[in-house]
Amino acid sequence: MNTYDETRRFPWPVEVSLLFCVVIWGTNFVILKAAIPSMNAQALNLMRMLAALAALTALHTLHVRSEGQGFFETFRLSPGRIIATGLFGFTFYQTVFIVGLDNTLAGSAALIMASAPIWTAILAAMMGLDRLKPVAWGGLFVSLLGVGFIIISGQQVDLGTDVIFGNLVMVLAAMSWAGYTTLNRPLLRNVPAASLTFYGIFLSIIPLAAISWPYLGDVAWAEVSALVWGAIAFSGAFSTGLTVVLWNDAVRQIGPSRTAMYSYLVPVIALFTSVTFLGEQMVLGQVVGGVLVIAGLLTVRKAGRKKPTR
Secondary structure (H helix, E strand, O other): OOOOOOOOOOOHHHHHHHHHHHHHHHHHHHHHHHHHHHOOHHHHHHHHHHHHHHHHHHHHHHHHHHHOOOOOOHHHHOHHHHHHHHHHHHHHHHHHHHHHHHOOOHHHHHHHHOOHHHHHHHHHHHOOOOOEOHHHHHHHHHHHHHHHHHHHHHHHOOOOOHHHHHHHHHHHHHHHHHHHHHHHOOHHHOOOHHHHHHHHHHHHHHHHHHHHHHHHOOOOHHHOOHHHHHHHHHHHHHHHHHHHHHHHHHHHHHOHHHHHHHHHHHHHHHHHHHHHHOOOOOOHHHHHHHHHHHHHHHHHHHHOEOOOOO
16 A cells, blocks of 8 residues: 655655646647647547557557566456446547537636535445545535536527536536546555556547537548647647656556545636636626535545444
8 A cells, every 4th residue: 555745745756747647638728629620629639549559559569568577467357347447438538528628618628627525525436435524525516616617608608508508518527527537446456557547548539520520521631730739649649648647647656635635627728728728708607606516525535534434
């Protein structure tokens, strides 16, 4: 079992890598939102997942070679669960995520995705994997209230009813990611994060291709700019590839709680860049909702969990 010295200062390489992760994840919302008008959202999703597959194939190959393992050796440890969680996390979640982002503001999408730990905690409690203190349940309620503020803030933006629909779909995406995270926990004990992510993307490419197939003919491929292809490569290789490895390495070195503190910067960066580069209007519902979501999450983290009863 790993133990972490909470009084020890962060090693500066870990701090740099964590800041790199949150900047990549925060700007990913804006970069994808800017690229969607040049390519159908589902076609864009397939292209960025192909880029992610290329990056994760390289990372997985480096790992198995360094460990002297076969290419699919760790897959054989739990093939059924790896297939199920991989399809859920990279076919269903990624499809829902891109639909939500296509229909709402990048800033709102990031704020709603920040609620994923709420749904993770609720799901873990429902499955009997965690027992939260009453104060923690209060924090969850505050965060859920914040999500509600963000959803209805779509009414304050002159983009039609699609924004509220997109916000609701983003809630489903956050729930899906929470489910994937919860189901993945047992697998990560035996399967490295880079390999597990590779398996999920590898298994999802065919169903993702089937989902996007009807839309591929609508894309004017010759007119897709180098900037858009760069955005696709960035989103796939960095946001879904390299950062996963860096983040999980930080968890290994300094523990999950200290690592998770950096995740609260993601919606802040996304909201700032969406206003700065996309010209999105920051509305009161986003600000109030974002503050409530993060305040609730901090309350849950500080409250801790009940000790198991014997």
